Amino acid sequence: MAVHQQGQKMDDMTRILPSNCSKVFIQRDFSDGTAVKFQTKFLAELDGKIETKIFESTINTLNTMFCEAESLNSRNYCESCFACLTAYLSYLCFDTHYEKILKKIGKYVAEQNQTVYVPRGLMLVDPVERGLRTLEICILNESNGR
Amino acid sequence: MPDLYGQRLSQTYVTIVKPKKNRLCNDKVSDKSSPWEMDTAPLPVKESSYVAVATDRVSEYSDTGSTKKMPKKMIRKWEVFPGRNKFCCNGRIMMARQTGIFYFTCILIVVTSGLFFGFDCPYLAKNVTPAIPAFGIALFIFVMSTLFRTSFSDPGVIPRASPDEAADIEKQIEVPNSTPGTYRPPPRTKEVVIKGQVVKLKYCFTCKIFRPPRASHCSLCDNCVERFDHHCPWVGNCVGRRNYRYFYLFILSLSILCIYIFACVLTHLILRSQEDNFLHAMRDSPASVIEAIICFFSVWSVVGLAGFHTYLVASEQTTNEDIKGSYSAKRGQENFNPFSQGSIFRNCLGVLCGPTPPSLIDSRGFVIPDSSQTQGTNNVGTNTANHVTGSNGSGPVMKQMISYQTPDGSINSRLPPTNGNSSAVAYKDSQSPPQHVTYTEVSEGGHWNSNDPYSSWGSQTQQQSFHT
Numbered sequence: 240m241a242v243h244q245q246g247q248k249m250d251d252m253t254r255i256l257p258s259n260c261s262k263v264f265i266q267r268d269f270s271d272g273t274a275v276k277f278q279t280k281f282l283a284e285l286d287g288k289i290e291t292k293i294f295e296s297t298i299n300t301l302n303t304m305f306c307e308a309e310s311l312n313s314r315n316y317c318e319s320c321f322a323c324l325t326a327y328l329s330y331l332c333f334d335t336h337y338e339k340i341l342k343k344i345g346k347y348v349a350e351q352n353q354t355v356y357v358p359r360g361l362m363l364v365d366p367v368e369r370g371l372r373t374l375e376i377c378i379l380n381e382s383n384g385r
Numbered sequence: 386m387p388d389l390y391g392q393r394l395s396q397t398y399v400t401i402v403k404p405k406k407n408r409l410c411n412d413k414v415s416d417k418s419s420p421w422e423m424d425t426a427p428l429p430v431k432e433s434s435y436v437a438v439a440t441d442r443v444s445e446y447s448d449t450g451s452t453k454k455m456p457k458k459m460i461r462k463w464e465v466f467p468g469r470n471k472f473c474c475n476g477r478i479m480m481a482r483q484t485g486i487f488y489f490t491c492i493l494i495v496v497t498s499g500l501f502f503g504f505d506c507p508y509l510a511k512n513v514t515p516a517i518p519a520f521g522i523a524l525f526i527f528v529m530s531t532l533f534r535t536s537f538s539d540p541g542v543i544p545r546a547s548p549d550e551a552a553d554i555e556k557q558i559e560v561p562n563s564t565p566g567t568y569r570p571p572p573r574t575k576e577v578v579i580k581g582q583v584v585k586l587k588y589c590f591t592c593k594i595f596r597p598p599r600a601s602h603c604s605l606c607d608n609c610v611e612r613f614d615h616h617c618p619w620v621g622n623c624v625g626r627r628n629y630r631y632f633y634l635f636i637l638s639l640s641i642l643c644i645y646i647f648a649c650v651l652t653h654l655i656l657r658s659q660e661d662n663f664l665h666a667m668r669d670s671p672a673s674v675i676e677a678i679i680c681f682f683s684v685w686s687v688v689g690l691a692g693f694h695t696y697l698v699a700s701e702q703t704t705n706e707d708i709k710g711s712y713s714a715k716r717g718q719e720n721f722n723p724f725s726q727g728s729i730f731r732n733c734l735g736v737l738c739g740p741t742p743p744s745l746i747d748s749r750g751f752v753i754p755d756s757s758q759t760q761g762t763n764n765v766g767t768n769t770a771n772h773v774t775g776s777n778g779s780g781p782v783m784k785q786m787i788s789y790q791t792p793d794g795s796i797n798s799r800l801p802p803t804n805g806n807s808s809a810v811a812y813k814d815s816q817s818p819p820q821h822v823t824y825t826e827v828s829e830g831g832h833w834n835s836n837d838p839y840s841s842w843g844s845q846t847q848q849q850s851f852h853t
Binding site: 262263264266267270272273308309318319323327335336338369371372373375 | 745746
């Protein structure tokens with residue numbers, strides 16, 4: 240895996256994306272409001288490349304993690320109130336709960352890529368890299384010498 | 386015709402990064418007096434103009450030939466941000482283009498508070514209690530910090546779609562049986578049911594996305610903003626999901642400060658007039674009179690605004706939704722706000738204390754061109770170095786990213802169209818007012834020409850066109 244410096248958040252593997260792979264985009268599911276949630280509908284382009292159950296479990300895990308990040312629970316309220324009391328200087332010192340979850344999601348995506356998706360010729364792109372608009376799945380081309 | 390295009394883009398690139406001598410920020414807004422020009426000065430002149438903008442990036446431009454060295458610094462994302470924003474402190478501060486009224490707001494608050502602390506507080510501290518200036522200082526600091534936080538933070542801008550995403554959306558909503566040559570734009574809305582309420586998602590032609598619910602496109606900043614409230618010229622920024630609570634706290638604390646200063650000034654004048662008459666008191670302390678006038682006129686608007694936003698917070702609505710009447714009961718049909726938490730307390734808690742995502746635009750992140758686009762070169766590192774010459778295959782990567790900057794609110798450089806034509810095309814957003822030129826649909830075989838600086842890494846279509 241090529242290692243790129245400059246402190247990019249992007250997963251190393253996404254940087255060596257071949258240019259001629261086709262991409263599939265899992266769009267956001269807004270049926271529960273503005274919370275980040277991806278559709279679990281299995282797209283035709285993935286048919287044959289990955290099992291529906293594995294795909295759905297990945298999406299559901301991601302959805303659960305995002306839900307936890309955005310949940311309106313007392314932990315998030317306390318964090319915000321504490322930050323307000325410290326004149327928001329605490330944000331300079333600590334990561335917010337949301338940021339911590341996003342890091343966790345990044346690690347989960349990398350781990351899923353390594354164990355599940357890349358062996359099947361697919362690659363997930365962390366939704367943060369796409370502005371949380373969509374979950375991009377690259378269908379890796381076998382002919383491309385990566 | 387890569388030469389012509391390459392030359393044009395190299396000129397464009399150079400012109401965009403022209404430094405602004407009188408500005409505090411490294412913003413990418415070009416001077417109106419030096420309009421967008423396609424000049425062809427030789428490389429050394431352009432290099433010196435880069436130095437003024439970012440002196441730590443000279444090294445990468447001097448390294449044009451080496452294919453092994455990595456540049457010491459890469460370009461940060463804020464420098465190629467497509468919206469009409471101003472960035473300062475190397476991407477840490479993000480504001481709207483027009484900030485004159487923001488400076489006026491700051492000056493007004495600072496001057497009024499300064500007069501208060503200078504002329505009224507000494508008298509009141511001595512004759513009443515020193516707690517008055519103490520509370521005043523704390524309130525003033527709170528007002529200024531919430532103002533700065535509102536003005537300088539990303540309101541919740543949604544990054545624009547990459548070309549692949551845009552092409553995918555277009556493909557999904559393409560109208561079948563369309564005659565080739567005649568271009569029918571894709572349907573602009575999509576409906577989604579949220580908790581039983583039908584909500585329309587609109588397609589944004591500028592950002593090439595279906596906007597999430599409650600998001601809206603700000604025509605002044607040329608960005609889609611999540612939970613868009615309004616664009617506030619007084620704070621010099623949009624008010625959206627990420628900075629609404631600071632905006633609310635700002636106007637709330639400012640209204641308290643206004644009332645507080647007004648009350649203290651009146652107390653001061655009345656106390657003084659007990660020793661003498663009121664006119665003499667006013668003559669002895671003219672600053673108090675000025676403050677009283679400023680506060681008297683400000684209080685109506687600021688307190689009114691604070692009251693209005695308190696209502697919005699309690700009902701979990703945005704200014705945008707309230708103005709449009711999206712969830713008001715007057716429509717005669719079963720309309721309710723699907724985003725409301727159910728009770729006023731929970732709504733307030735949700736809006737003011739809920740979790741906020743980090744900035745999705747990642748302004749301080751580095752733009753790393755996709756290594757796959759260096760098929761024409763050997764090294765990712767030379768991308769930045771070769772943008773001016775344009776001869777190297779990796780140069781176009783940076784050109785694509787830079788070509789999106791719009792100093793005058795118009796796109797003056799283009800990406801090569803996806804169908805491989807070398808002609809550059811103009812883009813104009815048909816939804817925006819005419820003076821804001823952004824994108825337009827161009828019928829070239831019925832395709833959307835998608836262009837986005839963020840997509841220049843990882844996009845196969847751009848790659849193809851540069852190699853024609």
